[in-house]
Amino acid sequence: MGDLLKNVYDPENFRRQGHALIDLLADYLDNALSRQPDRVIPWIEPETAEERWAARLNDTGQEPGQLFRQVMEESIKLHHPRYMGHQVSPAAPVAALGGVLNDLLNNGMGVYEMGIPGTAMERAVVKSVAGKMGFGPEADGVLTSGGSLANLTALLTARSATARQPVWTEGNTSQLALLVSEEAHYCVDRAVRIMGWGEAGIIKVPSDDAFRMRTELLEPLYQQAVAEGKEVIAVVGSACSTSTGSFDDLEAIGRFAAMHGIWFHVDGAHGAATIYAEKYRHLVKGLELADSVVMDFHKMLLSPTITTALIFKQGRNSFRTFAQKAVYLLNQEGDQDWYNLAKRTFETTKTMLSLRAFILLQTYGEAVFDEYITTVNDLCASFADWLDARPGWQLAARPACNILCFRVTLPGLDETQTNALNERIRQELLEEGRFYIVKTQLRGKTYLRVTLTNPFTRIGDLEDMALDLEAKALRRTQETS
Numbered sequence: 017m018g019d020l021l022k023n024v025y026d027p028e029n030f031r032r033q034g035h036a037l038i039d040l041l042a043d044y045l046d047n048a049l050s051r052q053p054d055r056v057i058p059w060i061e062p063e064t065a066e067e068r069w070a071a072r073l074n075d076t077g078q079e080p081g082q083l084f085r086q087v088m089e090e091s092i093k094l095h096h097p098r099y100m101g102h103q104v105s106p107a108a109p110v111a112a113l114g115g116v117l118n119d120l121l122n123n124g125m126g127v128y129e130m131g132i133p134g135t136a137m138e139r140a141v142v143k144s145v146a147g148k149m150g151f152g153p154e155a156d157g158v159l160t161s162g163g164s165l166a167n168l169t170a171l172l173t174a175r176s177a178t179a180r181q182p183v184w185t186e187g188n189t190s191q192l193a194l195l196v197s198e199e200a201h202y203c204v205d206r207a208v209r210i211m212g213w214g215e216a217g218i219i220k221v222p223s224d225d226a227f228r229m230r231t232e233l234l235e236p237l238y239q240q241a242v243a244e245g246k247e248v249i250a251v252v253g254s255a256c257s258t259s260t261g262s263f264d265d266l267e268a269i270g271r272f273a274a275m276h277g278i279w280f281h282v283d284g285a286h287g288a289a290t291i292y293a294e295k296y297r298h299l300v301k302g303l304e305l306a307d308s309v310v311m312d313f314h315k316m317l318l319s320p321t322i323t324t325a326l327i328f329k330q331g332r333n334s335f336r337t338f339a340q341k342a343v344y345l346l347n348q349e350g351d352q353d354w355y356n357l358a359k360r361t362f363e364t365t366k367t368m369l370s371l372r373a374f375i376l377l378q379t380y381g382e383a384v385f386d387e388y389i390t391t392v393n394d395l396c397a398s399f400a401d402w403l404d405a406r407p408g409w410q411l412a413a414r415p416a417c418n419i420l421c422f423r424v425t426l427p428g429l430d431e432t433q434t435n436a437l438n439e440r441i442r443q444e445l446l447e448e449g450r451f452y453i454v455k456t457q458l459r460g461k462t463y464l465r466v467t468l469t470n471p472f473t474r475i476g477d478l479e480d481m482a483l484d485l486e487a488k489a490l491r492r493t494q495e496t497s
């Protein structure tokens with residue numbers, strides 16, 4: 017072996033570089049929480065970033081300290097209270113430390129012997145989440161890499177458990193379909209197409225003024241689909257929808273699914289976390305009726321990306337997802353080997369996802385999730401009140417959780433001009449970098465959108481952001497009039 021590899025694994029190098037990295041990150045945290053530097057997002061054009069990083073890649077033989085600093089400085093700062101953008105938690109520092117441990121140990125987790133603590137921790141986390149959701153001891157599940165993959169996995173299980181045809185062995189021989197709100201996350205649509213059901217396989221249920229599924233339409237849409245020769249095997253509830261954070265009526269959907277003997281899946285990637293919040297738990301009433309539920313730890317539960325729980329009311333169903341044949345084998349107790357996780361996940365090698373959730377639950381208990389969710393949801397309601405009382409602002413709907421869509425409306429502007437104005441001022445905000453918010457389209461209208469994931473954001477930060485946008489809107493319309 018040459019010196020290069022010895023250098024790669026040198027423990028003293030690791031100690032020195034690691035200490036420097038932790039110092040750098042602790043300073044980042046300290047600064048970000050006290051709103052330093054001023055910019056949350058150091059915006060640069062994609063072509064400039066591409067050029068810069070391509071040049072750096074050729075700059076070989078550097079100590080990693082410089083790279084760590086560059087990545088940190090040029091990244092978006094989720095721990096900054098003026099971060100109000102996408103649905104990603106500002107990672108709890110202790111969970112990030114778990115990330116370093118996980119990455120160096122690099123236990124693969126596909127089978128038990130490759131990741132013994134990770135496998136057992138996963139079991140403990142899954143059982144704890146399932147209990148909190150209101151399921152019994154027969155519930156079980158897995159952790160997987162993100163809500164999109166978890167939703168696909170749940171729907172594959174639904175197909176395996178519910179469809180009349182054995183698709184796993186024979187492929188699609190008839191038109192399968194599911195019902196889901198038009199406001200659901202696009203990954204449900206994508207999952208349907210991945211499963212080969214095509215456009216006919218997704219029946220979109222219209223939503224009401226608050227962007228919740230109109231559950232009274234489930235029955236007629238179901239009957240129509242059956243009359244068209246489709247086999248409807250599942251209904252998906254959103255808890256909550258992505259754009260507006262609207263929670264479907266899970267009790268009504270659960271009753272409908274039970275009546276027709278079809279699978280009831282809940283996409284709770286964002287909002288299932290509400291099970292931990294005493295004040296907001298009512299939003300997921302009926303969750304316990306579901307056959308499967310997805311919940312992201314990296315959205316509302318302070319974990320680093322990407323950590324998702326997929327829970328099945330009947331744990332044995334989780335063994336049916338990827339091997340229908342195995343159902344016969346699995347009738348024997350011994351074959352439900354919960355500890356060989358790759359049998360039940362799309363991933364073969366999987367990172368130790370459980371550590372992130374376990375570390376938070378063990379260090380702080382469930383109370384930390386309650387405090388977090390209540391803080392950000394309450395803040396969102398206060399901001400909605402403030403905007404509502406101020407002329408020139410329009411809300412898409414009252415917020416149910418920590419997601420709010422709103423837009424500037426100025427007298428004399430038609431719909432197209434209002435859309436263009438909101439697009440423009442959001443882009444200006446992004447490029448200046450003092451605040452980070454996003455935008456969305458709802459029924460043809462452009463809305464600005466915040467997801468309040470940083471518990472240190474104050475109402476004053478939100479008011480400053482809105483006033484900044486107002487000033488931009490006025491300047492813009494004066495320039496163009």
Ligand SMILES: Cc1ncc(COP(=O)(O)O)c(C=O)c1O
Nearest residue numbers: 162163164201256257258285286
């Ligand atoms: C309701 C919902 N489902 C699924 C997803 C996708 O989750 P992930 O980004 O973890 O794949 C999202 C992400 O925004 C979401 O809001």
